[in-house]
Amino acid sequence: MTPPHISDTPMPKVLLTTVDNVFNWARKSSLWFLTFGIACCAIELISVNMSRYDLERFGVIPRATPRQADVMIIAGNINKKMVEVTQVLYEQMADPKWVIAMGACAVSGGVFQEGYNVVKGADKVVPVDIYIPGCHPRPEALMHGFMKLQEKIESESLKDRRMTLADRRIEIAKHV
Amino acid sequence: MSDMDLNKAAEELATRFQGSVATTADGKFNVTVPSESMTEVAEVVRNEMNFDLLHDVSGLDHPDSIEIVYHLYRTSDHNALVLRASVSRDGGSIATVTPVWVTANWHERETAELYGVEFIGHPDPRKLLLADDFPGFPLRKDWSHDDIDSYLLSDA
Ligand code: SF4
Numbered sequence: 092m093t094p095p096h097i098s099d100t101p102m103p104k105v106l107l108t109t110v111d112n113v114f115n116w117a118r119k120s121s122l123w124f125l126t127f128g129i130a131c132c133a134i135e136l137i138s139v140n141m142s143r144y145d146l147e148r149f150g151v152i153p154r155a156t157p158r159q160a161d162v163m164i165i166a167g168n169i170n171k172k173m174v175e176v177t178q179v180l181y182e183q184m185a186d187p188k189w190v191i192a193m194g195a196c197a198v199s200g201g202v203f204q205e206g207y208n209v210v211k212g213a214d215k216v217v218p219v220d221i222y223i224p225g226c227h228p229r230p231e232a233l234m235h236g237f238m239k240l241q242e243k244i245e246s247e248s249l250k251d252r253r254m255t256l257a258d259r260r261i262e263i264a265k266h267v
Numbered sequence: 268m269s270d271m272d273l274n275k276a277a278e279e280l281a282t283r284f285q286g287s288v289a290t291t292a293d294g295k296f297n298v299t300v301p302s303e304s305m306t307e308v309a310e311v312v313r314n315e316m317n318f319d320l321l322h323d324v325s326g327l328d329h330p331d332s333i334e335i336v337y338h339l340y341r342t343s344d345h346n347a348l349v350l351r352a353s354v355s356r357d358g359g360s361i362a363t364v365t366p367v368w369v370t371a372n373w374h375e376r377e378t379a380e381l382y383g384v385e386f387i388g389h390p391d392p393r394k395l396l397l398a399d400d401f402p403g404f405p406l407r408k409d410w411s412h413d414d415i416d417s418y419l420l421s422d423a
Pocket of ligand 1: 201202
């Protein structure tokens, strides 16, 4: 995690940096995530938030409403009825927003993949940025996922257009 | 009124309703009754034999019938009894026992959506967990759906 480039100039009290750097630094340092535990992985998600692992050290705190959240953590499998719920919650989150698929279920359907009601991976429903394998992943793995997300955010630029859900829907339609 | 001995209760049910009794390895009495008399059977079991708790209603898929299984419990002496009734695989139906044991409500809804059995007289016969337009009855052994993925993502 590199700090934003700050250069000293002859004039005192002036910082020079790029807009990208400032924005990315702010974004990656306050990743507020939506409390949205669909299945057993959510138990681990709760544990990471508690004092033993303390995700708040990284600026990651839970929010109870999608309007205030930057990150959606999909912590379980998505079934037919959850498809719509997940997409509505995703759309209610303000841009820029990121999605972490936590656990085998969210990555691919996991042990329930052959189930009659299980979508084979959260990426069929919302655009996923970070995949964390494991059933369930250890708290350290989730923290690692957040750090990877921070790295990803650092490499983004304001010029990049993020894929909207509408684009994503077109892509999904091509594959099914 | 002291509770009727389990063995006697099972035998009486079987004779009164032309059913049969079988015991499982763990000593549980399984009474198979005709599906047409389910309403009366439920009332007798609840009111005369005092089985006051219905743990579960489940289904079993046989090649030529669907069997509905009721797991009952008597809290006064901690005894369990299992009732079974078979219905047809095509459009089979059986009377609801929800008026007798309210816990049957959701169990019957789930059995109905997963096995395709109608519970006649059910107060709320909607699907419970599956989406309203779910194709077929997924816990039947012959259920298959070539294109379930596109169905699951059809609203995506
Ligand atoms: S990956 Fe494992 S722990 Fe996580 S939701 Fe699926 S079954 Fe539960």
